Amino acid sequence: MAPKQRKPTPESSSSSGSSPSKAIPHIDPNSSFTPESFEKELKSLAQKAQSETTLHYLTEQSIIYLKSAALLALIALFSTVSQLNLSPTYGSIPSSKWHSKLIMAGCFAGWSTNLTLNRVLPFKPEKLLPVLAVYVPVIQFLLGKSSSILTAQWGPLITEGLTLLPLVTISVACVATYLEGVDLPGFLPSWIRDALPGLGSYGFYKLSEKYLGALAEQHIGETVLNTRVGMELALAGSYAALAPSKLLVFALPALLHTALLNTHVPSQFALGNLNKGLKDVGYVVLDRKESLTGYISVVDSPKEGYRVMRCDHSLLGGEWVKFLGQGQFKGNQVAEPIYGVFAMLEAVRLVKTPEKIKDETAKALVIGLGIGTTPAALVAHGIDTTVVEIDPVVHEFALEYFQLPKNHTAVIEDAVTYTSRLAADEEGQRFDYIVHDVFTGGAEPIPLFTLEFLQNLNSLLKPNGVIAINYAGDFALPPPRIVTNTIRAVFPSCRAFREHPRDVEDFEKNQRDFTNMVMFCTKSGSGELRFRHPNTRDLLNSPSRQAFLYPQHEVKEEDFVRAEGEAEGVLRANETERLVKWHESSAMGHWAIMRTVLPDAVWEEW
Numbered sequence: 001m002a003p004k005q006r007k008p009t010p011e012s013s014s015s016s017g018s019s020p021s022k023a024i025p026h027i028d029p030n031s032s033f034t035p036e037s038f039e040k041e042l043k044s045l046a047q048k049a050q051s052e053t054t055l056h057y058l059t060e061q062s063i064i065y066l067k068s069a070a071l072l073a074l075i076a077l078f079s080t081v082s083q084l085n086l087s088p089t090y091g092s093i094p095s096s097k098w099h100s101k102l103i104m105a106g107c108f109a110g111w112s113t114n115l116t117l118n119r120v121l122p123f124k125p126e127k128l129l130p131v132l133a134v135y136v137p138v139i140q141f142l143l144g145k146s147s148s149i150l151t152a153q154w155g156p157l158i159t160e161g162l163t164l165l166p167l168v169t170i171s172v173a174c175v176a177t178y179l180e181g182v183d184l185p186g187f188l189p190s191w192i193r194d195a196l197p198g199l200g201s202y203g204f205y206k207l208s209e210k211y212l213g214a215l216a217e218q219h220i221g222e223t224v225l226n227t228r229v230g231m232e233l234a235l236a237g238s239y240a241a242l243a244p245s246k247l248l249v250f251a252l253p254a255l256l257h258t259a260l261l262n263t264h265v266p267s268q269f270a271l272g273n274l275n276k277g278l279k280d281v282g283y284v285v286l287d288r289k290e291s292l293t294g295y296i297s298v299v300d301s302p303k304e305g306y307r308v309m310r311c312d313h314s315l316l317g318g319e320w321v322k323f324l325g326q327g328q329f330k331g332n333q334v335a336e337p338i339y340g341v342f343a344m345l346e347a348v349r350l351v352k353t354p355e356k357i358k359d360e361t362a363k364a365l366v367i368g369l370g371i372g373t374t375p376a377a378l379v380a381h382g383i384d385t386t387v388v389e390i391d392p393v394v395h396e397f398a399l400e401y402f403q404l405p406k407n408h409t410a411v412i413e414d415a416v417t418y419t420s421r422l423a424a425d426e427e428g429q430r431f432d433y434i435v436h437d438v439f440t441g442g443a444e445p446i447p448l449f450t451l452e453f454l455q456n457l458n459s460l461l462k463p464n465g466v467i468a469i470n471y472a473g474d475f476a477l478p479p480p481r482i483v484t485n486t487i488r489a490v491f492p493s494c495r496a497f498r499e500h501p502r503d504v505e506d507f508e509k510n511q512r513d514f515t516n517m518v519m520f521c522t523k524s525g526s527g528e529l530r531f532r533h534p535n536t537r538d539l540l541n542s543p544s545r546q547a548f549l550y551p552q553h554e555v556k557e558e559d560f561v562r563a564e565g566e567a568e569g570v571l572r573a574n575e576t577e578r579l580v581k582w583h584e585s586s587a588m589g590h591w592a593i594m595r596t597v598l599p600d601a602v603w604e605e606w
Helices: 035-090 092-096 099-120 125-134 136-144 147-162 164-179 190-218 228-242 246-260 268-281 340-349 373-380 392-401 415-424 451-460 479-490 504-510 543-548 577-597 600-605
Strands: 284-291 294-301 306-311 314-320 363-367 384-389 409-412 431-436 461-474 493-498 514-522
Touching: 035 092, 035 099, 035 125, 035 136, 035 147, 035 164, 035 190, 035 228, 035 294, 035 600, 092 099, 092 147, 092 577, 099 125, 099 147, 099 164, 099 190, 125 136, 125 164, 125 228, 125 246, 136 147, 136 228, 136 246, 147 164, 147 577, 147 600, 164 190, 228 246, 268 284, 268 600, 284 392, 294 392, 306 392, 314 577, 340 373, 340 431, 340 461, 340 514, 340 543, 363 373, 373 384, 373 431, 384 392, 384 415, 392 409, 415 451, 431 451, 451 461, 451 479, 461 479, 461 577, 479 493, 479 514, 479 577, 514 577, 577 600
Parallel strands: 363 384, 363 431, 384 409, 431 461
Antiparallel strands: 284 294, 294 306, 306 314, 461 514, 493 514
């Protein structure tokens, strides 16, 4: 039996696999040999071996951390991109309902099954990641076509359950396997050493999701790679670079489908395919871009003769194009809006004030552009109009495809930042009219309805001025009451009007009362707010304005929901959760309404 070989030590071997004989210093018989010189040379060799071992160890540990960080960062970014891809079909709020729960489920499943996956699969689990990632756009596109059946309640869950969940599970399983090779300091208690890899990974994931997600949303649409499908394909390519394998051959069908059949791809070829599909339902997409506030598109109905601007799963406004330049409308300065609420906002000019406001010297501030119906009317009356719009694409499309005149001042900026800066400047511009008309998409943009924001608007309004605030919401829920309370806390004299009377049948059947409400307020609190009757010039030769300009359906106390304690008080900037918890119900109702406005194919094909 061969003698048992003794395990080499750093003193007897190097980390590069040198034989023990090479570690023994050579003694020259002609040299002056002393025990001290031999010991010195032996120590030098031992230090060199130890240094090589330490370098190898540090390199090995660094690779583990880098690979883990890369996978966590990729799945964090994919999390945000997945939500962006669902929002045009389901809206951002319904898309997020199950998202965080699904992420947690994937993390738990991956961390607890990594050993099983390594044992069962005939290849390393990370080899699956690029294949799974490249099929995500395919599954999203195909399931999106059934969104009316899946509904906003379950569609996002099913879609991310088949796309994002497998990616999260496999990615976390790989990270768990990598981190088994990590050496943590021995002075730490064992329970900390056991928990630290998992907790540290989750913490890094959440930070990556926050900052990488914000970057993705900030730069979306700037290049093809910054679009929804573009980012998904770029992430799939990143996975392929991290884990190349022969399995990538199975990704070819997905790539071909995305290139040739997926109408969500931002290309003229895909747009052509999209319009071929929409021809059967009588619609055409004239243009589309991905931007800060969502997926923006301009949609025509040649048969009905109107045009709308879409943002994700909602509409920013629309106008009748079949009347432009025709018959009695020839020479009109404004278009005919398809929604009466936009005409009603122009009644801000009809409110009686202590001193008459003259159009030729008046200044107006419009918060939120949409297609530009209200700013266009104000400009038509000769009012110096400033428009604050956060999304540059919305402004671009309003100029190119709708009747927004160019002679206005455009401020492409967040309204909170702009109004805060302007209000802080005592010598800054002040306005006779303010129109607050922000896109809601089924849920109010909360920062623009807080007490603090409205106080800034109050500072920007001249003492003799008038403000009109458009709010879209479900009166069967507490938020409209909270918003109304907040507005009345800032402006002492107000009256509110609905776009249409309550649909009693819908309310009793679905417990839903979604409508647009416009509140007209003055800065002075002298008596009840009153309107003058519109004259010919006010109506701008517009049948829509003849029907809707003068406010008619006043909001009564009984229109508001009675929820004990829920609808009391005002909304402050540090109490926004009071409205957030109602967003889901409101957004689900809004989604159902939007599906009755345009055919399913328009929402699903993008």
